[in-house]
Amino acid sequence: MAGANGSAAAEAEAAARRVGAPTNPMATALLTDQYQFSMAYAYWKAGKHADRAVKNPFGGEFTVFAGLEECIKFIANFKFTEDDILFLQSVMPMCEDAFFDYLRKTNCSDVEVYSIPEGSVVFPKVPLMRVEGPVAVVQLLETPFVNLINYASLVTTNAARHRHVAGKSKVLLEFGLRRAQGPDGAISASKYCFMGGFDATSNVLAGNLFGIPLRGTHSHAYVSSYMSLDEIPDKSLKSKDGSRVCKDFVSLVKEWLQKIQLADSLCGVFGETNQSELAAFASYALAFPTNFLALVDTYDVMRSGIPNFCAVALALHDLGYKASGIRLDSGDLAYLSIEARKVFRTLEMEFNVPAFGKMIITASNDLNEETIDALNKQGHEVDSFGIGTYLVTCYSQAALGCVFKLVEINSRPRIKLSEDVAKVSIPCKKRCFRLYGKEGYPLVDIMMRESEPSPKAGERILCRHPFLESKRAYVVPQHVEELLQCYWPGTSNKPRVELPSLEEIRGRCMQQLEKLRPDHIRRLNPTPYKVSVSTKLYEFIHSLWLNEAPVGELQ
């Protein structure tokens, strides 16, 4: 075993330095289920620990695959500290000492990882990843890999679905920090929502760790912390070009409020507004004259929030600044956004303020795919959606059914049979290809035996349903893409694919979703994308099924 000698340990350390540490310092070799250690011990005890096992995690439904980078960082840093060993000895006192000596020397230098690139669109049955290596080590990777991939893929997919329903032109902001599963749940959520197509996050730490743009407004608490305009000590504001100083910005705001209230074109729709709110807005504008964005629903959106905001925005405009916009966090978002837009457009005309009508309207009240879809159907004037709870907790499907399957041990294929044909695992090491048609859309994925020649562009190939004999079709691909690539070559000397940047992965995800035929991705009754096997793999599965079927095979 390569892991057992000094130079392999040095190589493993070098690899860890090259790849970098996992984002979460908790992602250590102890982050696994206890029974994985039990099994590792049982394998070790039976002398099977060096048997080579191949495992595949599978995705369910249309999914964006994410979490690969964290998996590779995990194995690059996989080792047991002496403290870890002491702890394991304390909880598994029945295991022989030599097993712990084995763990002391264990790392992932002789593990190979082949994976679909992160950010790819994937379909059920096609393995996301293939992990080869000593069975005891591969066993210890099972739980952390499933943990690192499941939530990552789930939330990336959820973000991509939100992007799809919102449309390309809208700005999507992730506001999930308060509702995620603790600090790291939130950081993962921010990272993978960005990967799935969001534009920015409110989470400062995620901005710092991953370079994701940061965005947000103030909260209701900020508005209610003010009582009156007297609470603003310094009322002066320099104009944007620095040429002059407005000594009393608050009076300027008040003048504008009066002008709005008297504006003919608004027919006197605005009466007296809430002065605490006005104070909060004016104070916020004094702190952030270059990007003034106000939450307008603390008291009453149309009677107070909008006129107060407009007064402050127009005062800023007098000094050469341009306000950013408003956020609506309650009420009928379709109606309020349309009404607010009307006011902005009216004021643009009335006071000749170019682009005032294009003020950004952000909506953020418990939004999800369904509510955005409903807003689209009603018509609305929202430019930007701030999404939190439903996005990061993945309300509609709170967990992905991603699992690991043992498909081969010591080059002997293993099949897991099940009454439910959809649950039968496809045995043996496989190569997987995506076949593209003339229009550039992917037509079908095909899995083949490792020994078969790759499909070629322009050459006809028979794609078969893995289990149903009658379902098969010839395909002539225009372009062929091999799906599983080598991200961790172990001792195999295969070239290693470099981990791409978060921006690159995000780009891949956006591009893959655009390349999909629209009926595969539509919200209502999407057409299932076909996943097939080659004739050789088909015959192999079925021969194995017949030969290996044990007593009580179907349950």
Added chain:
Amino acid sequence: MAGANGSAAAEAEAAARRVGAPTNPMATALLTDQYQFSMAYAYWKAGKHADRAVKNPFGGEFTVFAGLEECIKFIANFKFTEDDILFLQSVMPMCEDAFFDYLRKTNCSDVEVYSIPEGSVVFPKVPLMRVEGPVAVVQLLETPFVNLINYASLVTTNAARHRHVAGKSKVLLEFGLRRAQGPDGAISASKYCFMGGFDATSNVLAGNLFGIPLRGTHSHAYVSSYMSLDEIPDKSLKSKDGSRVCKDFVSLVKEWLQKIQLADSLCGVFGETNQSELAAFASYALAFPTNFLALVDTYDVMRSGIPNFCAVALALHDLGYKASGIRLDSGDLAYLSIEARKVFRTLEMEFNVPAFGKMIITASNDLNEETIDALNKQGHEVDSFGIGTYLVTCYSQAALGCVFKLVEINSRPRIKLSEDVAKVSIPCKKRCFRLYGKEGYPLVDIMMRESEPSPKAGERILCRHPFLESKRAYVVPQHVEELLQCYWPGTSNKPRVELPSLEEIRGRCMQQLEKLRPDHIRRLNPTPYKVSVSTKLYEFIHSLWLNEAPVGELQ
């Protein structure tokens, strides 16, 4: 400001050492929403940063309150590193340098935190926590506190509900690592499920960090990794007392399998079993003779898994060992557990093996509150439930609506009005008490103004509905418990309550749930627990409501 001088910084460091670091290294001062920094800057800019603000997060529905320890550790360690400051400057270039100097000196030495003890049962409207301090600092704590409390309280409550439906006598195992939101989501889940009444986790790292007992069996992959009994190289097993060695444990197992198949009392229900499975079981028993627990549903529970398990268990018994039991991970758990129990009991009689009928049966297939309730109604023989996905993702309610409310600034109460009476915040600093009746059950919680004398045992007190005038009742408590206690005194010199151990918090949670009147906690149509206010607080709320009602108060 106390935070601004050197000795306060030294005090803050000493406090951090005393309290300890947050469990998650990600819980740093940057873990907050970007707009919190914007607001902190706006407060600072307006000279309001030293105003004292009081904020309350509220729970929704019946909840077990959790996350306090992490909040206290968070503030004890709250500071900005020079790297943090550089990053904040880069994303907020519009802010003045003096603001960043202010942040450099900011810590939580002048913040006070009062909280309900962790593990307490809490009800809507009663504040879980009161945070007092400079408004800019309190603002920066809002998001991380909500993050640390929301998921913790949600999953603890979920675990407590599972404990309630499963009953006291069952063993509850948390198997959520694969389905949680990343590494830390999983670790939080393990910690708080234990707090809410689970007995053990499969997560090794959680076991190491919190001392939670570890449990688990092997997986299907282990079973399918074996082909035949020939794969077991060393078949010898020493008896438990060490007095003799069985040279061929596998033959002993085979003998027992034959005896079972021929047993009169079983009328030949067992035929040929799966030999790969038998090999896996025998091999696992050789590794773990003292706690042999087998997953029996890889092929067919009744035709293969159960007889194979029994053969291995009876062979172990010959050598003085006692097998632990089986795990069922698919199929009709009620039926299979009853059938398995029948076999165990029959074999106990047939072969005179004491306690063989009491073999532990663990069930673990996508269980949740509803499925356990359904199993209870059908009747089952399950002793132990392994629960994962539904537990840690909190499928039934994936996020808790816990929020922060500003209730007072510079000793001036603030009220947030809303059309929905249930959403009106209760203003001002409050003291909260739980009043207990003769039978030991809590009767009602009451909130009072800070200046009022505490309720006393044996003295009549009027408890009023916060908003409805007609709803009120006199209560004579037998025992009074003050709910908010001081966990972080800041500069106030109040005595600090020590953070209890996880075991103590778990004990409190179990005890509190037992003390609740059963109709408050029952699954179907529970009686709402009453939360009231004193007459003084009632009058104060309503005078404030009248006086402060601004233009557009209801929206």
